[in-house]
Amino acid sequence: MDSLKPYDVVVIGAGVNGCCAAYHLAREGYKVAVVEKGIIAGEASGRNAGGVRQNGRSRTELPVAMNAIGQWMRFRDEFGGEFEYVQKGNLVVGYTDKQHQDMAKDAQRQRDQGLEIEHITDKKVIRELVPALTDQAICVNYVASDGKAQPFKATWFVAKLAKQHGATFHTFTEVTKLVREGDAISGVETTRGLIPTRSVIAASGPWTISLLKDIGVKLPMLVRRTQACVTAPMPHFIDPWITSGTIWVHQTVSGNVMIGGGGPWEPLSFTKESSLLSLQRFSRRAQQVLSGLKTARLLRGWGGCLDVTPDFQLIVDKIKGVEGLVVSVGTCGHGFALGPAVGQACAEMATGRKPSVPVEGLSVDRFASDMDFETTYKAMPEPL
């Protein structure tokens, strides 16, 4: 195999994690190459709905999200990034007494972690936040500083920053193998040749599973489809992002209402096609959650491949026993917003430093080493 020039760090995957890691590395002067099998943000990072939220994050992921929000605001306000990032709030909606109790507790937990979050039961206030929310809602958890962006453009903006600082992007180049010499990484084999390096950040979503398996590293991760759809543009009538049960809804700056949400009924495969069943579900649920959609027209649906972990949280860690291998995977469909913080942690870990972002709780060894996620998951009864 032809040998290409070496780099201090090679990042696998030009999704939001990879591009953010490359940016943080390049701005510190490291020689970094991002190797991407397709286009920048071609997979989950460009297909997700663009939620930039702190609301409802787990105890471990919330501080990461809070850090990331600050970085997104910086990208937008200081560096002039234009990626439709608006902060019009995020609402989680509750319909039953049990949800109300759980949500009040969860709001307090998040408040204790430093997040400004409101648990609202006053229907008049709820109506002011979202006039179109149907009367069945009895409470909401609301974070005003949350919002959304166009994730493809956002990732491309960070990639542009990375390039301006000297990062190299090899797109349409697939990593075929990590080269492991004993207990250390010595390079990355690609469809264009071998790239020598002693430090790799594997940020290639579910495609990381097989790459790591080939060198004897087994991560508890599965690939699973998720889906979304949009309506034709409508007059603007929804401000915040709304999460209700297993769907989320929001209206983009272009006026399209976007609806989506995945779950265990989705196949464990690399398919990205829409299913009629999900389009029916989105159309049905959205009308139960919101009024004002009677004349909304479904325009198109699409899918993406998620990398799912047993506790639906990321894995951001150095791989033990393999010197020079950092992973940031397992975004489970809610990772776009976390990119800048996760990318920074990876950049630091890949260059021999302790991460300045609190990612200790996202380590691989929070899972039992003999856990067989795939067998356990597949042994579950069929959900549908």
Add this chain to the structure above:
Amino acid sequence: MSTSKYLSEHPVLGPRTGKRITFCFEGQSYEALEGETVAFALWGAGVRVLGYDERQGHARGLSCGIGHCYNCRVTIDGVPDVRSCITPVLDGMQVRSQKGPEKGGQPA
């Protein structure tokens, strides 16, 4: 009432016959023959602007004429985004331009 300026007798297809009906576009009454499309009836009455682009406010009108491009979209009897080029006129139909969100449209 605006009447159609179309030929009453087509050189190849012969006389245009059919029940005369009326419909409304942007508050004004127009005449049509039953079976004609909304866009065709409006064209015959000299109407070229069917709506306004939701983003920049440019005037929109008939484009492909075959139900393909959605440039001819209008709101008919309260239902938006109907392709006027392939929708037959019905007696008493209420057709409105779509002026886009910035021009005061409301979701139903």
Add this chain to the structure above:
Amino acid sequence: MGHCNDCVVCRCEDVQLSEILQAIHQDGAVSPQEVKMLTRAGKGMCGGRACGNVVSRVVAAETGIAVEQLVWTRSRAPVRPTLLSDVADPSVDAIFDKSKAHVDLLSSTLHEKKS
């Protein structure tokens, strides 16, 4: 190319040729998909029917990539913008309610903590 920079390529989303050229020459787009995501050309009501071919040909002309190698998005449901109420099917409620138990079971069984 360049003598028609303000001509509208995507009528649905009002995208001019100049924006497509910018996506290619300034942002580095080399595929119709990237142009679509950066400019919104092809994201409109007609589903890219009117502009898709033109976008692909512009990318080919500007990058030198053979137009046959460029992929425009394939057709998918819904073929036409369809009222949500025509797509929605009440029978799906029962199907997805069953899955909630599955989600709960999954969370409790698989969330193994190291002792």
